[in-house]
Amino acid sequence: EAGVTQFPSHSVIEKGQTVTLRCDPISGHDNLYWYRRVMGKEIKFLLHFVKESKQDESGMPNNRFLAERTGGTYSTLKVQPAELEDSGVYFCASSPRRWDTEAFFGQGTRLTVV
């Protein structure tokens, strides 16, 4: 069974450009989470999907970030326009049910904004 996969693994963009990160959760997992780790800081929650619906987006930093989950399958996280402080590693995780005690993580996308 394939794990959580994220694309791209690394992205370098200029300030002001747009970047779209993609996450493919484990098949059948209704719950999908996005997290971000800025260098040297904690991994922070961004948002949580249950199927195609946003359950909690309280961690989204501002309106430059837009997350979607088409048909309850893969998810995208778009940053437009990107700022220097958006640099970091973006993690995606999935779990079958809301209260599952284990979330499965992808390898992350390292975003560098220059």
Place this chain on the structure above:
Amino acid sequence: AQTVTQSQPEMSVQEAETVTLSCTYDTSESDYYLFWYKQPPSRQMILVIRQEAYKQQNATENRFSVNFQKAAKSFSLKISDSQLGDAAMYFCAYRSVEEGGSQGNLIFGKGTKLSVKP
């Protein structure tokens, strides 16, 4: 709001020796989950061990065990017989189980980078 603190940015251990990674947390909730995740250089985070707050018995997974002190809000990870493959970033995480809590979202510490010397 809940917080998780890992006070050791980096730790080092000799192969085959034992090392303990510290984690403290703050919460007003009585029931919750605590986790240790490992992120090797390949960057995929893997669950190492979990602890349910209502269970007094410390969780154990092979060479990994925790010392859970609920009153002190402490959750340390002990790695016995350290192996080269244990070298990684280790993250301590908290998850609420109460209604109105973080609803399943993980709250992480900053991580501890563990090096294993041959």
